[in-house]
Amino acid sequence: MFIKMDMAADKPIYIQLKEQIIEGIARKELQPGDDLPSVRSLAADIGINVHTVNKVYQQLKQEGYIQIHRKRGVIIHPDGFLPADENYINSLKEELRPLLAASICHNLTIDEFKELSDEIYLQILNKEGEQHE
Incomplete structure (x- = not known):
């Protein structure tokens, strides 16, 4: 998985990381059941604080993108993802x-815009x- 952080960007690092992982899933570069690096490993690889990676992983877990297992580690949710429901659509509208x-x-x-x-x-x-511009 290729993660590229822009430390000078206005966008916070945790948001950049979260968005890149979600985009990796959308691109099918990360498949259901694939392992993600441990919190410490990913933090070291991209040069950010372990608490930042932990925050991102916790958010991704809450949103159903990943599962965190004590023995297996962090994996892309093995069951795939549910179709967009009313709650997701409403959240998307807000964003x-x-x-x-x-x-x-x-x-x-x-x-x-379209x-x-x-x-x-x-x-x-x-x-x-x-x-492309």
């Missing part, structure tokens, strides 16, 4: 709302590493 509001403030049209959304969605599915 998208400020992004859409900011886009409107920057005069982005609904069609331009085009960006489609482009990113396809990039993830096609396992493209970089966004």
Whole structure:
């Protein structure tokens, strides 16, 4: 698994790590049942605090992406993921709302927003590493 942290970014490290693991799952680079590095190992590999990795793993566990076993370690949830339910859809709406509001403030049209959304969605599915501009 390739994790790339931008220590100078405005986005907190734990959010970057969490988003990269979720994207790895979406890209199918991480499959159900795959092992993830231990908290200490991942922290050492990417040069961040163990508490940061632990926080990310706990959040991913709560959200159903991973399981944490005492003997087996950290694994991608072996049963896969449930389809989007009403709770997930409502949560997604809450997260998208400020992004859409900011886009409107920057005069982005609904069609331009949809085009960006489609482009990113396809990039993830096609396992493209970089966004095209």
